[in-house]
Structures are given as structure tokens and as C-alpha cells.
Amino acid sequence: MAGVAAVCEPLLPPTNDIISIQTLENLLLKSMDRPLLPLNALRAFEASARHASFTKAAIELCVTQAAVSHHVKALEARLGFALFKRLPRGLLLTSEGESLLPVMQQSFDRIAEALDRFESGSYREPLMVGAVGTFAVGWLLPRMAAFEAAYPWVDLRLSTHNNRVDLAAEGLDFAIRFGAGAWHGTEAEKLLDAPFTALCAPGIAEQLATPADVLRFPLLRSYRSDEWPRWFAAAGLMNDAPMRHAIVFDTSLAMLEAARQGAGVALAPAAMFHSMLAREDIRQPFATEIDNGSYWLTRLQSRSESAAMAAFREWMHRSTRLAVELHPNP
Numbered sequence: 001m002a003g004v005a006a007v008c009e010p011l012l013p014p015t016n017d018i019i020s021i022q023t024l025e026n027l028l029l030k031s032m033d034r035p036l037l038p039l040n041a042l043r044a045f046e047a048s049a050r051h052a053s054f055t056k057a058a059i060e061l062c063v064t065q066a067a068v069s070h071h072v073k074a075l076e077a078r079l080g081f082a083l084f085k086r087l088p089r090g091l092l093l094t095s096e097g098e099s100l101l102p103v104m105q106q107s108f109d110r111i112a113e114a115l116d117r118f119e120s121g122s123y124r125e126p127l128m129v130g131a132v133g134t135f136a137v138g139w140l141l142p143r144m145a146a147f148e149a150a151y152p153w154v155d156l157r158l159s160t161h162n163n164r165v166d167l168a169a170e171g172l173d174f175a176i177r178f179g180a181g182a183w184h185g186t187e188a189e190k191l192l193d194a195p196f197t198a199l200c201a202p203g204i205a206e207q208l209a210t211p212a213d214v215l216r217f218p219l220l221r222s223y224r225s226d227e228w229p230r231w232f233a234a235a236g237l238m239n240d241a242p243m244r245h246a247i248v249f250d251t252s253l254a255m256l257e258a259a260r261q262g263a264g265v266a267l268a269p270a271a272m273f274h275s276m277l278a279r280e281d282i283r284q285p286f287a288t289e290i291d292n293g294s295y296w297l298t299r300l301q302s303r304s305e306s307a308a309m310a311a312f313r314e315w316m317h318r319s320t321r322l323a324v325e326l327h328p329n330p
Helices: 002-007 015-031 039-051 054-061 065-079 095-116 133-150 211-216 227-234 252-260 270-278 307-326
Strands: 084-087 090-093 125-132 154-161 174-179 186-193 196-199 219-221 246-248 265-269 294-300
Touching: 039 054, 039 065, 039 090, 039 095, 054 065, 090 095, 125 133, 125 307, 133 154, 133 174, 133 252, 133 270, 133 307, 154 307, 174 186, 174 307, 186 307, 196 227, 196 270, 219 227, 219 252, 227 265, 252 265, 252 270, 265 270, 294 307
Parallel strands: 125 154, 125 174, 219 246, 219 265
Antiparallel strands: 084 090, 174 294, 186 294, 196 265
């Protein structure tokens, strides 16, 4: 135990520091109109519950087992019920303890996340972005390092969705979506047009002399049943051309993986699959394209723009313009 105490900085303050720290806590909590929170006791409870042991919690917190036990007993006295059942070989949470534990863990995690934003002595502003999966993987992820290098003070947190997203409920600053740009209660700025075209494995592409040859293979598509008929019409085929049974996918990512493996011919936005095209994992056998929508940067109309949001929005527009200039025709 002596060796452990020598290498860790106590999370619970030594006796001679209690007055100054508690005074500071009192001032902070009073300014927020909150009752004084027993932070030491709550930390002792959380660690004890996680380890199911006062002794192991004491080692983590760099205090004595008696100190941890005292803090937990004080918390139980304040709450008016037991948090643990003391067993010969450890601790067992009571139903009240089980209810309190996740709240404490989430709270301490949030505190840790807030402190992490001050890494290297400077504050990192969080930015929550949800992107439709195809755009996230095909466009945004390859450029994430460039954004982080340009804006190290922004703590970008990216999640993906299937184009159905609730900005308010999910706590998002921005959502990147695919469509026509009309979503209730949001402001939408166009990022990229993304016309759909036929994409397939090289082995299939070699067998496609004309667009009509596509009909010899399974057609891979999204839930929109009109996509292939529109593409065939744009390619000059009759709308009543017989089509084989189509395989429907809920994401273009899964569809293109199926196409890469030779499952059929996919109809998808080539702009999101530059890397696969560059490696010749897939090919675009024909130049025919159809307008199926665009990618949009959206946010709630009621959401005021933060500095991090402004930085991301401006960077997205610059980057998408550059991408169009570099790859005007995928």
C-alpha cells in the first residue's frame, strides 16, 4: 500500500486541504444555486461499486480502506438507505445502489470529457456532426485529418445515420443528408451533387458493350424503385424494357460491396466511391447518369451558430468545391 500511495496523486484531498477545497466547492455550488454535493463520497461510492470492494476502491483513489468506507457510510446516511450489502468476500449493490451507479458513472464521464477539452492548455470546442453513412465513409473520413490539422481547437465528434435523423433529439450541431434539401425546421446548404450511375465489378464491366447488356445481370438498387427505369430511359432504352429481379439495399456502402464481389450492377453515386474506382475494385462502364439528389449540410433553424460550427461549415464548402474541381467526372 505504501508503494501505491507514493506513485499516485490522491483523488480525495488530504485532511489539511479539505477546508480550502470545500470552501471553493461551496462558492461554486452556491453560485449555481445547488446544494453542496458530497463529491468525495460519490466518487468513493462509484469506485467501490465498480470494483465491488472498498479495498480496491481505496487503491484506485490512493486513500485508506477506512476512508472509503467512511465516505460511503456518510452518503448512505445522507440518502437514508443502504447502497451496498456488505458480504464476507466483497460488496453487492442494493436496488438503490444499482439505480444510483449509472447516474454517477455518466456524470463522472461527462466531467472527464469536459476536462479533456482543455488538453495542451487550450479549450477544444465540441462539434457534433451526424452524416449519412455513404458520405461519411466515401467523402468525409478521408478528409478528417485535414480538418483536424486546420482546426485543432475543434473537438469533432462524428456519428452516422441512414438519412433519417432528429437533430434536436440526438444533440447534433449539423446533419449531412441526401435529398432535395427540404427538411422541416432546418436550414440546408448544398454541398455536392451526387448523380447516380451504373457501377460494377471489372469482370462484369467487360461483358457490357451497351447499356442494354446491364439487363443480363442482377440489378442492385436502393428502396427507390424508379431508379433503374430512369437510368435506362436516360441511356436510350424503352421504359418497358424487361428487368431482372432487383436486390434492394438500405445503404450504398453495402450495395457497392456486393457489386465489388460480382453480385450484380449497382446504381449509386460514383462521387462517393472514388477510392474503389481508383483501385479498379469497381468500374463505371457507361457515362449515363441520373439526378437523384444532392448532399446537404443541415442544422436547426433555432440553433445559433457557434465558432466551431462556422469553421466546419466554411471548411466543408471549400473542400467540396475543391473536390468538384479535382474530380469533375468521377
